[in-house]
Amino acid sequence: MIPRYQKILFVILLAASLAMGGVLWYLLDRAHQRLLTGQDSAPTRAPQVAPAEQATLLVANDADGSLVAQVQSLPLPADPGARARAVLGKLLDLYAAEGSTHPVQGGAVSIAQVFLLAAPESKPAASQGAQVRPVAASRASSGANGPLLAVVNFTSNFAAGHPSGIETETLTLLSICGTLRANLPRVAEVRFLIDGQQHPTLAGHADLTRTYLTAEAAPGEGAKP
Amino acid sequence: MRWTSGSGGAIAFFSVVAAVFAPAGRDAAAQSPSAPPPPYSRYVVVLDAAHGGEDTGARLEGGRLEKSFTLAFSVRLRSLLAARGMQVTTTREQDASVDADRRAAIANHARAQACLSLHASQSGLGVHLYISSLAPASTLRFAPWKTAQAAWVTRSLALAGLLNSTLQHNNVPVILGRTALPGIDSMTCPTVAVEIAPENATGKDASGGKLDDPDYQAHVAEALAAALLEWRTEARQP
Numbered sequence: 001m002i003p004r005y006q007k008i009l010f011v012i013l014l015a016a017s018l019a020m021g022g023v024l025w026y027l028l029d030r031a032h033q034r035l036l037t038g039q040d041s042a043p044t045r046a047p048q049v050a051p052a053e054q055a056t057l058l059v060a061n062d063a064d065g066s067l068v069a070q071v072q073s074l075p076l077p078a079d080p081g082a083r084a085r086a087v088l089g090k091l092l093d094l095y096a097a098e099g100s101t102h103p104v105q106g107g108a109v110s111i112a113q114v115f116l117l118a119a120p121e122s123k124p125a126a127s128q129g130a131q132v133r134p135v136a137a138s139r140a141s142s143g144a145n146g147p148l149l150a151v152v153n154f155t156s157n158f159a160a161g162h163p164s165g166i167e168t169e170t171l172t173l174l175s176i177c178g179t180l181r182a183n184l185p186r187v188a189e190v191r192f193l194i195d196g197q198q199h200p201t202l203a204g205h206a207d208l209t210r211t212y213l214t215a216e217a218a219p220g221e222g223a224k225p
Numbered sequence: 226m227r228w229t230s231g232s233g234g235a236i237a238f239f240s241v242v243a244a245v246f247a248p249a250g251r252d253a254a255a256q257s258p259s260a261p262p263p264p265y266s267r268y269v270v271v272l273d274a275a276h277g278g279e280d281t282g283a284r285l286e287g288g289r290l291e292k293s294f295t296l297a298f299s300v301r302l303r304s305l306l307a308a309r310g311m312q313v314t315t316t317r318e319q320d321a322s323v324d325a326d327r328r329a330a331i332a333n334h335a336r337a338q339a340c341l342s343l344h345a346s347q348s349g350l351g352v353h354l355y356i357s358s359l360a361p362a363s364t365l366r367f368a369p370w371k372t373a374q375a376a377w378v379t380r381s382l383a384l385a386g387l388l389n390s391t392l393q394h395n396n397v398p399v400i401l402g403r404t405a406l407p408g409i410d411s412m413t414c415p416t417v418a419v420e421i422a423p424e425n426a427t428g429k430d431a432s433g434g435k436l437d438d439p440d441y442q443a444h445v446a447e448a449l450a451a452a453l454l455e456w457r458t459e460a461r462q463p
Binding site (some may be wrong): 136206209212 | 282355404463
């Protein structure tokens, strides 16, 4: 015979268990709803970072060794470094496309970074310690409109996949120099790195240890003497 | 195209080396780009077969390597030039690695009247003639090694023009250009980099003009030999 007080205790415990189960179910449902609400607030479309603008690309042609100016419309950021990278990325996308006049694999991802620095200037011997100085640090002495040195850092995959030859390598470098000059007129000089390191050549021929002058890569001048 | 040069310390060091390798006993005025070319008592041509050893160069049609092509073409051209009475110096005779400075040193020791750096590529069409992108400069007693070619750029341009006209006369498509190529910027002689590409677009015309076509190679070699013979004649004229 079960005592009466034990029956009452059993009923109370059963009721408490059911109540706790209900509370837990409610809390679980509420957490799930909160999670769904958070997902709904995530952006479903990439924000438009920059309006489309006209950019002039100097596109190389292996058949006749020429550089031809081509106007393209693409989103261009306001920051000069990002702008340079966007323009060069578009140029390399054209080269990677099927039917390109200057076929080079890789595309826009081949440009790891583009840095813009104040171009080295002739200085007294006492101040020649640094070859290049950041733009912000040199504005006081050279002015905000001084010439710039662009440092273009390629990925190693780009160099490894680039066709080897004097003409094709020279045209790649000249078209990059010309494109930078057309869209960022302050860029007077360009140096090239591969994975952040200086390399002797791009793919066995064109010298990457030198500083290239963008003025020499203007259409109709650069590729032909 | 002009270049800015590298470190001052290295240039100072190589200035001495360039002075050693620079042609001696010549009047500086005679080497000036604006002065008429001197009459040559000896006529030496340097053939620089690019790449070699571990440096294979480009991979050409059929898996052939650029280093093999340039060596074979150098041997072929050397025979043609020797048959025309020219003295030929080569930078390599076998599949060996020769660095750019060593090539320039061999060319400068030869005191050549013409230096051809031979290359091959699957890109582009015809023959690509490239000279140094250095700005022309007057001859200095101590020339920086890295820019020693600057005093010879005008003569190099004249040689490239002659090669261009002769090749085009032989119906070979030509592209002229200027580039920064390791080695040729240190040579103290009229220097042209000759890059041989297929005569026709690959796949469009299988009848000939490919890089591995012996007739095409012979055609180009004959044209280059004819141009160098004419260069010899021009150089001899007072």
